[in-house]
Amino acid sequence: GAGVSQSPSNKVTEKGKDVELRCDPISGHTALYWYRQSLGQGLEFLIYFQGNSAPDKSGLPSDRFSAERTGGSVSTLTIQRTQQEDSAVYLCASSLVPGGLGGYTFGSGTRLTVV
Amino acid sequence: EDKVVQSPLSLVVHEGDTVTLNCSYEVTNFRSLLWYKQEKKAPTFLFMLTSSGIEKKSGRLSSILDKKELFSILNITATQTGDSAIYLCAVNSSNTGKLIFGQGTTLQVKP
Numbered sequence: 001g002a003g004v005s006q007s008p009s010n011k012v013t014e015k016g017k018d019v020e021l022r023c024d025p026i027s028g029h030t031a032l033y034w035y036r037q038s039l040g041q042g043l044e045f046l047i048y049f050q051g052n053s054a055p056d057k058s059g060l061p062s063d064r065f066s067a068e069r070t071g072g073s074v075s076t077l078t079i080q081r082t083q084q085e086d087s088a089v090y091l092c093a094s095s096l097v098p099g100g101l102g103g104y105t106f107g108s109g110t111r112l113t114v115v
Numbered sequence: 116e117d118k119v120v121q122s123p124l125s126l127v128v129h130e131g132d133t134v135t136l137n138c139s140y141e142v143t144n145f146r147s148l149l150w151y152k153q154e155k156k157a158p159t160f161l162f163m164l165t166s167s168g169i170e171k172k173s174g175r176l177s178s179i180l181d182k183k184e185l186f187s188i189l190n191i192t193a194t195q196t197g198d199s200a201i202y203l204c205a206v207n208s209s210n211t212g213k214l215i216f217g218q219g220t221t222l223q224v225k226p
Contacts, residue, residue, distance in 0.1 A: 004157075033213060033214075035216075040221075041218060041219075042119075042121075042203060042216040042217050042218040042219045043158075043203065043205075043214075043216040044216075045213045045214070045215065045216075048213050056213065059213070089156055091156070091157070091158075103149060103160040103163055104149075104160070104214065105160070106151075106157040106158050106159075107157060108155070108156045108157045109156040109157060111156070
């Protein structure tokens with residue numbers, strides 16, 4: 001597509017429920033990244049996919065968080081047993097060049113609110 | 116541990132003022148430094164800097180990198196209310212594919 005598409009744009013969920021956030025990167029971009037931004041904070045790295053390589057999961061905050069990327073395109077970030085501290089904007093980005101050397105393109109994010 | 120620190124964290128100015136935003140970093144195997152502007156949700160790309168002393172310029176915005184002192188500045192001249200946003204600095208290390216972001220500087224430009 002023309003840009004990075006994320007869905008849903010907003011999600012309100014009850015504490016303890018599982019949620020799935022979707023990211024559709026720019027066509028042809030081999031690198032895909034997930035970041036989290038809490039209110040008034042910078043972006044916190046979560047996970048990075050590059051082609052068929054094993055993903056860099058070093059930023060996932062707990063084992064309740066997981067992500068997959070199917071067919072080298074669409075990615076899904078899953079949060080199990082959500083907690084209130086998971087409330088944040090989840091941003092996805094993709095880049096043509098690994099490592100984002102040419103700059104990432106970000107999606108508009110999913111605002112997750114856990115009540 | 117790699118880190119990026121921005122200052123100030125917030126800034127309020129009036130239209131027409133000039134502002135300078137700072138970004139310092141400590142990262143192994145530095146490859147590039149990037150500036151983003153975030154108004155709603157999606158950060159938008161402003162500049163990428165890889166070499167010291169070479170100013171990048173786009174309209175009223177400019178940025179420069181000092182790889183010896185490990186910092187970058189983003190200048191905005193003749194500020195306008197539309198410049199109000201969070202400005203994010205990020206560094207890319209060749210060790211990993213990820214960008215390490217600073218906390219951001221929230222700029223508010225008053226009429």
